[in-house]
Amino acid sequence: MAGVTLRGVRKSFGRIEVIHGVDLEVADGEFVAFVGPSGCGKSTLLRLIAGLEEPSAGDLSIGGQRVNERPPAARGIAMVFQSYALYPHMTAYDNMAFGLTLARTDKGTIAERVRAAARLLQIEDLLDRKPRDLSGGQRQRVAIGRAIVREPQVFLFDEPLSNLDAGLRVQMRLEIAKLKADLRATMIYVTHDQVEAMTLADRIVVLNAGRVEQAGTPLELYHRPRNRFVAGFIGSPA
Ligand code: ADP
Numbered sequence: 001m002a003g004v005t006l007r008g009v010r011k012s013f014g015r016i017e018v019i020h021g022v023d024l025e026v027a028d029g030e031f032v033a034f035v036g037p038s039g040c041g042k043s044t045l046l047r048l049i050a051g052l053e054e055p056s057a058g059d060l061s062i063g064g065q066r067v068n069e070r071p072p073a074a075r076g077i078a079m080v081f082q083s084y085a086l087y088p089h090m091t092a093y094d095n096m097a098f099g100l101t102l103a104r105t106d107k108g109t110i111a112e113r114v115r116a117a118a119r120l121l122q123i124e125d126l127l128d129r130k131p132r133d134l135s136g137g138q139r140q141r142v143a144i145g146r147a148i149v150r151e152p153q154v155f156l157f158d159e160p161l162s163n164l165d166a167g168l169r170v171q172m173r174l175e176i177a178k179l180k181a182d183l184r185a186t187m188i189y190v191t192h193d194q195v196e197a198m199t200l201a202d203r204i205v206v207l208n209a210g211r212v213e214q215a216g217t218p219l220e221l222y223h224r225p226r227n228r229f230v231a232g233f234i235g236s237p238a
């Protein structure tokens with residue numbers, strides 16, 4: 001396991017800066033939710049941590065090691081996307097195994113890890129199916145399973161439940177809570193769902209236009225929002 005540290009992280013696309021110097025410390029094993037309006041930079045921050053984008057300035061470390069120049073595969077992270085991003089021509093099993101196959105993990109270990117993740121996510125009966133024969137919730141479980149089998153130090157979730165209908169979202173929220181308890185890995189979880197953030201997170205980071213507006217425990221933010229903006233997202237309706 002490992003924590004994640006951002007120091008003065010900035011990101012520009014062309015001449016437009018969208019992340020304006022973010023300082024943030026996520027502790028080992030902590031579950032942190034990023035919330036904020038559309039376009040405030042939540043996905044960009046995750047992609048910077050994952051190594052899918054390069055910071056324009058600042059330092060990023062995972063487990064105390066500076067990772068600015070490290071490729072995504074060498075960062076010990078796994079990311080789960082809103083869109084699932086499964087390979088349509090592969091079975092659920094092969095989708096989950098694919099990253100490990102690329103990393104030349106031996107077949108026995110792959111089978112063990114896929115079975116264990118499938119058990120945890122209750123998709124053991126679905127491993128032979130292709131994505132088109134799975135429901136939205138089942139697809140998202142496969143996508144989460146694919147992250148779990150890599151045994152990452154850090155999980156990054158980008159609005160993993162927002163494509164699901166309300167009932168399933170509640171069920172999957174409980175599943176995520178179970179994962180958090182079972183895996184005890186560091187997790188950074190982007191959501192626009194206040195209930196998800198309040199119920200899952202040890203700490204919530206409220207982002208506004210590429211800056212951290214406030215960070216604190218759900219109760220701190222709820223009872224002592226720094227300003228109207230934070231209150232609008234998670235504060236009590238004062
Ligand atoms: P969020 O996930 O909070 O909705 P994003 O991180 O996706 O926000 O985007 C933050 C800002 O960066 C937005 O203004 C968006 O248009 C811009 N942006 C994101 N990715 C790119 C890109 N590849 N090229 C140009 N602008 C981008």
Ligand code: MG
Pocket residue numbers: 042043044
């Ligand atoms: Mg986003």
